[in-house]
Amino acid sequence: MASERITLTVPGPDGDREVGLSSPNRVLWPDLGITKHELAEYVIAVAEPFLTANGDRPVSLERFPGGIDGERFYSKNPPKGAPEYVDEVMCTYNSGRRHPQVVLREAAAVVWAVQMNTVVFHPWASLAADTDNPIELRIDLDPQPGTDFADAAAVAPALRDVLAEAGLTAFLKTSGNRGIHVFCPIEPTHEFLDVRHAVIAASRELERRMPKKVTTNWWKEERGERIFLDFNQANRDRTMAGAYSPRALPGAPVATPVTWEELAAGIDPAGFTVRTVPQRLADIGDPWADLQAAPGRIDTLLQWWERDVAAGLGELPFPPDFPKMPGEPPRVQPSRARQPEEAPQPEAD
Template sequence: MASESTTIEVDGPNGAREIRISSPSRVLWPKVGITKLGLATYLAAVGGPFVEANGDRAVALQRFGGDVDGDFFFSKNPPKGAPEWIRSVVVTFPSARAHPMLVIDEPAAAVWAGQMNTLVFHAWPSRAENTDNPDQLRIDLDPQPGTGFAEARVAAFGMREVLAEAGLTAFVKTSGNRGLHLYAPITPDHEFLDVRHAVIAAARELERRTPETVTTAWWKELRGERILLDFNQAARDRTIAGAYSPRALPDATVSTPVSWEELEAGVDPRAFTMLTVPDRLAEVGDPWAGMSASAAGIETLLGWWERDLEAGLGEMPFPPDYPKMPGEPPRVQPSRKNADNWADDAG
């Protein structure tokens, strides 16, 4: 007996493409009843803004074997059977290994990835033609226990001000959960390590101004009830859910761009779901449309980084899967500090 399937037509810059969807009635978000066909329909509906935000970039695919409550894995190689019209690009990872990753150039490519059980899309902050030099500076405002969206909102406005003083224009989106993501378009003149240092400099500046509400502390035991300014999302091969990407959460929330006016007036991130975002786009448009036209350099932030180095503030810890990096402090939480693993010259 043939397996259940259907075909949907997806418009795009190269004309309409027909994408086969297998098991279209399989429920992926049980709480709200969204099926695999519903996912494909959603990706087609938001295709233009989705591609503008995530296109021409290496994309890691968060793929699920069942519904959002089940197991998943991150696919960093293009899935087998990709149509010939879907592009890939070779990227270099922190381990110095290099291999291809999928690039989404049109809505049909996103729909095909959905057919391959991709529920969440994680795009690199660099363009496919220059994967080593980001053209986006990203800061993840991550609520810690005792804080939530309201506190992240306050931190977002503070970070917007800091970035503006450094000559950068900040754009904001909901994370799809309790946090916020800030993006600033930058000229691709610097590699990942420099951009990460620029993010650290901005985070430290905001922390100096409002130490009671935000923190750059990498170790959880030091964060307290503050918003973490997660600088390591700027490290190579570290990504966050892309704009208009669904999240693997029960209510099928979406990481949604909002205007600063909307954020000031008050938005509820729980209101932005796969069921509501297409209508929202039709009604208010895409707050991130044309974002790349605001690109500027990070030289001011790098100047702040050098200033902080001279003041004795050194490198910050890298993600645990990274090789040991020059100048990095020991990778051990402060409560386990001892003379053997916390020497002044360690790292």
């Protein structure tokens, strides 16, 4: 028996497209009964701000064939048979290998991704026209055990101040979970490693000012009850859930741009969901509508990086799947670091 299938009419720059959706009644979020069809309607409703934030760039698709409680896998390159309105771009990875990656340029392509059981969209920080040079500096404020969203919200304004001192304008969004993502638009004049060093420089400056609240320690055993400033999210091919992307978590939360005024007033990130975000956009608009209006430069942060290197603060660890990088410290958990062997004792006469 043929599986159930419907057709959705999706507006786009070249007119309406008809996009097929199989198994539309498959439940993706069991706790709320949100189906594949409802997710497709959601991405159509938020298509304009979603594409402004995530379109025209490489994107990895986190796919869930059986709902969020089932198997998940990541898809980067377009599968065979992808429609002509789903684009691709050749990307170079840290290993040196190259292969094409999906690029979404219109709402129909996003609905196609939902048809492919995508729940979470992970965009690169660079555009398809120049995949090597990011247009965003990103810092992930990641609560550690004993801390929560409120702790991340308390330190985010101090990070904004640090970035402002470096000539950058900070925007923020919820992660869709417990954290906060801070984005600064930047001119695409430096490649990923330089941007990573700029992120480390800003993070170290914030750590100096708030040592009891934030940390740049890569090893979890050294972080304590502080907000981890995840500098490794600035690496090539390292991504976070894009703006207006759902998350595969109970409640169908959405990674949602918010204003600094909203953050100061107190927000509950769990309140931004697949079912509430379209009305939020209708009521207040997109807080990130002007994110790319005036990109800054990372020159000052790179000067801070060089200052810290001269002071003895060098490279920090890379993720374990990366090749060994120049100047990188040993990738060994501090508690497992090899202790110097004891000097041999002379034998008794």
